[in-house]
Amino acid sequence: MxxxxxxxxxxxxxxxxxxxxxxxxxxxxxxxxxxxxxxxxxxxxxxxxxxxxxxxxxxxxxxxxxxxxxxxxxxxxxxxxxxxxxxxxxxxxxxxxxxxxxxxxxxxxxxxxxxxxxxxxxxxxxxxxxxxxxxxxxxxxxxxxxxxxxxxxxxxxxxxxxxxxxxxxxxxxxxxxxxxxxxxxxxxxxxxxxxxxxxWLEGDTVEAPPDMAGLTQLDLDGQKLLATPGSARNVLIIALEGIPGAYVGVNRQALHSSYQENLMPNLSRWAERGMNTPDYVLHSHQTIRGLYAMLCGDYDKLDNGTPKGVEMLTQNERNQACLPAQLRKNGFSTHYLQGAGLRFMAKDKIMPHIGFDTTLGLEWFTNSNYLEFPWGKDDKAFFEGALDYVGQLKKQKQPWMLTLLTVGTHQPYSAPDDYLQRYDTPKQAAVAYLDDALGEFLSGLERKGILKDTLVVITSDESHGIDGVRLASSWGFNLTLSPQQDQLPHVKSGVYGHVDLSASILDYFGLPVPSALSGRSLFRDYQTGREIMSYTNGKLRYHNGQGTLTECDFQQRCRNYASKGFISEQVTLTEQYRGKRARQTLAKATALNHSLLRTPLNQHYQFGSPAIIPLQAQIKDDWADNLIGAQYLEMPKGSHTRVRMTIRSVDPQQKAYILLKAKELEQDVPLGLPEEMVVTADQPLQMDFSFDNPEPRKAFSFHLLGYGLGAVEVSDFSVITEETGQSESVSELPEGSS
Incomplete structure (x- = not known):
């Protein structure tokens, strides 16, 4: 009832x-x-x-x-x-x-x-x-x-x-x-x-090109902080995945931040012993863009265009000005070590190209993980391996440069159960886990005597942001530990960013700084402000160095704020505008985007190599399991993209199963290819295909995935985008990078 x-x-x-x-x-x-x-x-x-x-x-x-x-x-x-x-x-x-x-x-x-x-x-x-x-x-x-x-x-x-x-x-x-x-x-x-x-109302008036000197010139006119070249023998750069500057206590205090959560007490304690730059700008999202800016002294794309690290593979001059190449030229052995696979975002090609003698990723580590993580080494396991690597470098007579990149604080965030129980979110738990691992690593460096003769720079590749904290997506940090720490300020005043790091380290050692590099030196004091830009969370930001921060949104509507520095807790809105003035600010970003290549058309990218790639029994992740580095490419409106690939199984007794996916702005794009292709040693996969781009494509990524019991060689994965109607066939493309 x-x-x-x-x-x-x-x-x-x-x-x-x-x-x-x-x-x-x-x-x-x-x-x-x-x-x-x-x-x-x-x-x-x-x-x-x-x-x-x-x-x-x-x-x-x-x-x-x-x-x-x-x-x-x-x-x-x-x-x-x-x-x-x-x-x-x-x-x-x-x-x-x-x-x-x-x-x-x-x-x-x-x-x-x-x-x-x-x-x-x-x-x-x-x-x-x-x-x-x-x-x-x-x-x-x-x-x-x-x-x-x-x-x-x-x-x-x-x-x-x-x-x-x-x-x-x-x-x-x-x-x-x-x-x-x-x-x-x-x-x-x-x-x-x-x-x-x-x-349309303004007509066909030709706008004058923007003045770019303040953003692109090398400025070493400041007063040196050190009377003589730095006494350190080696350089260690530690890039922490996604960590914003607000996590460092010194930065919060210096900028009077309302954010007070102390997720990284170990990092904050070490910051008390070094030189900190609170107003430190991250120019963009994505690891490869942050690494390019800090290691090559140039802004990466201030939009979703092809990363400049990938573009640099097409030339052999500008890469010689990057920090690893310059240090190698001056007698350093140069090393890059990260906790993830190298092929994603083509770091296996980019890092050697910009001057690293040795480029190593997940495959180098022999120690076990403490927890399962799809991108690679958890932070504790990574830093334990990195400490062993530093110990090996210490034994050599040659001075060295080592760049480390963590991956544990990348989404999806992973941490041990006891951390997950202590914190509200997996993200917070992962950050705390990183902090403890970093603290143990720095203490290990001190025990080994590394800090006595090594310039250590701790920073982040990008910022994963903090809800409710103004400009957290652009707020980075730079903690410098130097053997001459008593001669350096605890808090470095002024606005700096990743674009300054290469020039700063060369300036510290008293080495010549190539004019191709941009920015200022962190080891100098400047009496005037400087221009600087960033593009994060869909907003373009530009500080003119004279007290005005401009922010332009997705509607190309710009607002000016009175702001002494770039990262500020509070600012005052002074005006907002659209039209010609807004386009002038956007034109500065466009000019920076073209510092390497004036057009993405007719550039031949080769993502294949002779490397032998072991396969997994199954595909777990479209991103972390990618066999090539063809990610975040740009294809202009009305263009035509052609792809050529050659893949073979290395083991004559084993079959390899290959899939090729594509994504634009993280979302799947159908290519019309078979869902799965079988590859053997006797019958390699050779495929040419092409597609039109009726609308502009940004952040277009190829995901070449494979599974099986053996290994494969991706000897060719060529991508070229050209104007529609060009007659050159894919088979006529030159081998290797142009």
């Missing part, structure tokens, strides 16, 4: 005239608001954005037939999931360029190759959609009450209110905190139309 009563109640509720409206409102409004609460994205503008999109969906769909409304709600649900997945994986919102992936079943797969970052959201959206469908079916014979005509004004008023607040007092929060994704895409489209209209 009770069960029948319950069923009758549910039946009456679903048939109620208001049930369809309530179910729709719960789906498109209540779930997004709960999502903001659950993920800590609460912001008045974000709530306003959710209300605007929800009210728009309600007035559009309320009395529509279910078969008309369902596709719209499915697309909206996928957008909601895509927002959470991409923010979790790579810290950005999807863009208009991502929309054609909505039909791809693997669209929501994050960069680690795993499933949903927030599976509860997918389940909740599915339940909400089922309830809405149930009300549509059960109430199909009951007329639904109409909405007043004035309801159509609600979304318009809410959108205008959001625009007005953003215009008068723009928020500095991340885009996903301020915008609902459909609203952000709508705003971007409107902004693009507005920009094109402004350009």
């Amino acid at each position: 009770a069960r029948r009563t319950f069923v009758n109640v549910i039946h009456r509720l679903l048939r109620h005239p208001l049930s369809r409206l309530i179910a729709l409102t719960g789906l498109v409004l209540l779930i997004p608001l709960c999502l903001r609460v659950a993920l800590g994205w609460l912001n008045p503008l974000g709530i306003l954005s959710d209300l605007a999109i929800a009210s728009l969906l309600i007035v559009l769909l309320h009395k529509r037939p279910w078969w008309q409304s369902l596709p719209v709600l499915l697309a909206w649900g996928v957008m909601t999931l895509a927002t959470v997945e991409l923010v979790s994986a790579v810290g950005r919102l999807p863009t208009i360029a991502d929309l054609h992936y909505l039909i791809d079943p693997q669209f929501l797969e994050n960069s680690s190759g795993g499933g949903f970052a927030q599976p509860w959201l997918a389940v909740t959206l599915l339940i909400g959609l089922v309830i809405w469908l149930a009300t549509q079916w059960m109430g199909r014979s009951v007329p639904a009450p109409g909405l007043p005509r004035s309801a159509w004004a609600a979304p318009l008023l809410l959108l205008l209110t959001h625009w007005g607040i953003q215009h008068l007092q723009p928020s500095e929060a991340d885009q996903w905190v301020v915008y609902n994704l459909p609203h952000q895409l709508l705003a971007a489209s409107v902004g693009d139309v507005q920009m094109r209209t402004e350009e």
Whole structure:
């Protein structure tokens, strides 16, 4: 009886005239608001954005037939999931360029190759959609009450209110905190139309090229901190994956940061013994871009274009100015060691090309991991191996340079169970695990006497950001430990960044600094400010060195703030603008992007090599298991890309199974290739294929994956992008890098 009563109640509720409206409102409004609460994205503008999109969906769909409304709600649900997945994986919102992936079943797969970052959201959206469908079916014979005509004004008023607040007092929060994704895409489209209209109204006037001297010149005119060249014999650079400057206590104190969580007490204690640069700028996201900037004294792309490290493979002059090549020229042995495989992002090719005598990755380590981690060595195991490596270098008579790169604080974050129990999130636990491992490593260096004759620079490749901390995605750190520490300041004033590191180390040793390098020396004091740029979380930032920080967003709308330095706790908005002035700032970034190559067209990239690559029994991760380094390439609109590959199995007794995938902005792109290809020693895989690029492609990555019991040789993986209609065939491409 009770069960029948319950069923009758549910039946009456679903048939109620208001049930369809309530179910729709719960789906498109209540779930997004709960999502903001659950993920800590609460912001008045974000709530306003959710209300605007929800009210728009309600007035559009309320009395529509279910078969008309369902596709719209499915697309909206996928957008909601895509927002959470991409923010979790790579810290950005999807863009208009991502929309054609909505039909791809693997669209929501994050960069680690795993499933949903927030599976509860997918389940909740599915339940909400089922309830809405149930009300549509059960109430199909009951007329639904109409909405007043004035309801159509609600979304318009809410959108205008959001625009007005953003215009008068723009928020500095991340885009996903301020915008609902459909609203952000709508705003971007409107902004693009507005920009094109402004350009049309201004006519065909040719704008003068921007003055780039302040961003590209080498400046060694400051007062030296050391009266004589540094006394260190060796150089050790430690790049910590994704660590922002806010994790260093000295930096927080110097910049009066409101962020006070002490996740890295060991690093902060060591910082008390060295020279710290609190206002230290990271110019971009991605490890390869950060390494390029710090080791080659140049800005990497301030967008999602082909990384300059990859571009540098096409030339043999600028690479000789990079720090490893310069130190090798002056008698140092140069070494690069990282805890992950080298082929991803072509570091197996880039690092030797810029001057490292020895380039080693995951395959070098013989010690076991303390925990399972898809990218490679956990941080404790990595630093134990690195300490042994330093011990080997200490035995040689030649001075050495060693660059270390950790991977343990890369998403997905892994840490031992006892760390996971002590911290709220896996990310915090991974950072704490890194801090303990780093502390033990530095103590080991001290015990071995390494610190007495080695210049140690601890920094990060990029920043994984901190929710609620202003500019955390651009806030890096530079901790320098020198044998002459008593002659160096504890806190280094001024604005510096990765672009300064190469010139600084050469200047420390009193070695000639090539004019091809940009930036200033950390071992000098300057009386004037300097220009500097960064591009993180979809925002381009430029400081003019004279108290003004400019920030340009996805709508090409720029705002000027009064800010003495680059990284500041609080700034004052002075003006905002679009049009010609905004394009002048963007033109500076474009000019920096072309410092190596003026165009991405007609560049032949060779990602193959004679290296023998052992295969795993199964593919675990599209990114970490990649056999080649063809990632984050740029293909201009209207171009044509051609690919040639040759793969053979090394073991005559074993078959290798090969897959080739492609991703653009982290999302799968169908290439029309077989899902799986078999390779043997007698029957190698030789394939030529091509595809058009009707729209610009950014961050386009090839993922060559293989599994089996043997090993393979990828002797050729050539990629060339050219103008449509060029007649040169792939088979006529030159071997090797051009």
